Amino acid sequence: MYRTLEVCSNRGGFETVPEPPRPIDLAQARHRLEAAGIAVVDARVMLIAALEAEVTISRTGRILLKTPDRAVADRTFAELQRLLDLPVAAKASQGGPRTRRKIEGLRA
Amino acid sequence: MARGVMLMSGGIDSPVALNFMLRQGHEMVAVHMDNRPFTDDTPLEKVVDHLAILRERYAQPIPLYVVPHGSTQVTLMRNTDRHVGCILCRRFMWRSAERIAERENATFLTTGEALGQVASQTLSNMRSATASVRLPIVRPLIGLDKQEIEREAKELGTYGISTRPGVCCQAVPDKPATRSNLIQILREEERVDVEAILDDAVRKAVLR
Numbered sequence: 371m372y373r374t375l376e377v378c379s380n381r382g383g384f385e386t387v388p389e390p391p392r393p394i395d396l397a398q399a400r401h402r403l404e405a406a407g408i409a410v411v412d413a414r415v416m417l418i419a420a421l422e423a424e425v426t427i428s429r430t431g432r433i434l435l436k437t438p439d440r441a442v443a444d445r446t447f448a449e450l451q452r453l454l455d456l457p458v459a460a461k462a463s464q465g466g467p468r469t470r471r472k473i474e475g476l477r478a
Numbered sequence: 479m480a481r482g483v484m485l486m487s488g489g490i491d492s493p494v495a496l497n498f499m500l501r502q503g504h505e506m507v508a509v510h511m512d513n514r515p516f517t518d519d520t521p522l523e524k525v526v527d528h529l530a531i532l533r534e535r536y537a538q539p540i541p542l543y544v545v546p547h548g549s550t551q552v553t554l555m556r557n558t559d560r561h562v563g564c565i566l567c568r569r570f571m572w573r574s575a576e577r578i579a580e581r582e583n584a585t586f587l588t589t590g591e592a593l594g595q596v597a598s599q600t601l602s603n604m605r606s607a608t609a610s611v612r613l614p615i616v617r618p619l620i621g622l623d624k625q626e627i628e629r630e631a632k633e634l635g636t637y638g639i640s641t642r643p644g645v646c647c648q649a650v651p652d653k654p655a656t657r658s659n660l661i662q663i664l665r666e667e668e669r670v671d672v673e674a675i676l677d678d679a680v681r682k683a684v685l686r
Contacts, residue, residue: 378645378646379646380643380644380645380646381643381644382518382520382643382644382645382646383518383645411515411548411552412552412556413551413552413555413556413649414555414556415555415560416555416648418515418516418648424515424518426515426516426648434645434648436518436645438643
């Protein structure tokens, strides 16, 4: 269950981990994201998806939202939660805008 | 004085190392390995700002090559043992820098590495990483500790830039190897087409 979004160690984004641990099936996640028209880079042990903020999804369940903007992180996580059926929401706690990444060139 | 290539990360150490080389009168070319989407835009922004300070200080153009490295990371992550991912990544960084050095008629490579600052910065890992290139490597900070480097960075005016918020490299494995075996590294590397990866990355490098 994802409870909170916390500022990552270098303060450039927000991250959240499921408690208790809950791995994510990356193949299925990629399929769902791409079906929704979202560009995804599949690096085998993680996916990088271009939602409103760029998101790294690890197979361990850890999710990193690459934006320092609290509102963007909240919206992006809510969207990801909807797309992947992730359990329960989160609240973030910091602000500032960030450009969305273009990752089409790295798509599998 | 000689012409060299400096690997710039956006961190605290590399502008200090570059400053040492410029202070000695060497002519330097900067290379930044662009790790997006495994990082955000901030490392490149920091390198650009570091170079602005050093260009002004030494009244030198200091060319900057931005070499795309994200697709290399994807290939490595899909095909090789994650445990040695940082070493393989660095081998490609060194090779890219060496290719740029050939293009720029530079005769040596430089980094801001210092021993033992991070888990992966060990002698055996440095050896495994740098065995991929032939040019001599200069490490001006190798014997300095973190406090000394930070003091230099503050005096230079680059510390505040380096410590801006940013996203850490997401390609770093949970448990990076600290004592690597070159034979194992070479075996892992055989799983990918080294020359094709390098050709593609260096061809796409952008000069700024």
